[in-house]
Amino acid sequence: MNRSSLTSAYRDERGVSAVEFALIVPVILILLIGMVYINEALTVHRKLRQVTFAAADLVAQQDKVTEADVTLTLAGAASLLSPYDTASLKLVLSIIAVDNGNQSIVWSRAYQATPESPGNAPAFPVPDNLVLDGVQTVAVRADYTYSSIFSDLAQLFTKGGDLAMADHMYERPRISEKITISP
Numbered sequence: 001m002n003r004s005s006l007t008s009a010y011r012d013e014r015g016v017s018a019v020e021f022a023l024i025v026p027v028i029l030i031l032l033i034g035m036v037y038i039n040e041a042l043t044v045h046r047k048l049r050q051v052t053f054a055a056a057d058l059v060a061q062q063d064k065v066t067e068a069d070v071t072l073t074l075a076g077a078a079s080l081l082s083p084y085d086t087a088s089l090k091l092v093l094s095i096i097a098v099d100n101g102n103q104s105i106v107w108s109r110a111y112q113a114t115p116e117s118p119g120n121a122p123a124f125p126v127p128d129n130l131v132l133d134g135v136q137t138v139a140v141r142a143d144y145t146y147s148s149i150f151s152d153l154a155q156l157f158t159k160g161g162d163l164a165m166a167d168h169m170y171e172r173p174r175i176s177e178k179i180t181i182s183p
Contacts, residue, residue: 037150044084044146045165051077052169055093056140060171064180067109074111081144086112088145095179096122096137106136107181113143124168135177141168 055077059065065073074093078086090113095106103125108115116123126137146163173179 033150037148040148041146041163041165044081044144045167047081047084048142048144048165048167049169050080051089051091052140052142052167054080055091056138056169056171059093059095059140059179060138060173061175062179063173063175064182066182070109070181074109077140078111084146088147090143092116092123092141094122094139094141095181096126096139097178098126098131098133098135098137100133101131103131106178109181126170130170130172132172136173136179138171138173138179139168142166 055073058073058077059070062069070093074091078089078091081089089111091111092108092113092115093110094108094116096103097106103122105116105118105120105122107118122139124139124141126139130137142165144165146165151162
């Protein structure tokens with residue numbers, strides 16, 4: 001090969017756009033998949049917030065509930081997560097009493113989780129600005145592990161592919177200061 005043919009090959013710009021395209025497409029695809037993953041995770045978190053609000057709100061509207069009412073309320077609230085899988089959803093509904101600033105569990109029920117023990121301090125206490133002595137508080141905590149078809153890809157860029165989400169909601173009883181449960 002002579003010097004003139006090397007110079008002409010060096011100045012030839014055919015195929016430059018194909019090389020640029022090949023370099024940019026993977027980056028754009030990763031950004032697009034990341035946007036879809038984050039958007040879907042935000043949607044799931046919004047639904048998780050709806051689950052905790054619905055469960056707390058429905059119980060707070062009562063002064064007496066039965067075991068069946070609470071079971072149906074928690075299952076109904078969990079169904080708000082649809083179309084996402086509820087297998088990893090854990091809900092804990094607790095009625096918390098406050099006496100002289102001390103919080104304790106009156107009763108607790110759970111969906112796919114372990115309820116809190118009556119008489120113990122709550123695992124997720126009522127914030128100080130919501131505490132009223134002598135008035136019970138309905139507290140609902142939801143834990144969810146979000147897994148998507150992109151979780152394995154996300155694992156390449158983060159510590160783990162699945163996202164652990166949690167939410168909690170507090171409501172005061174509306175009809176009376178206490179909510180009782182019966183079998």
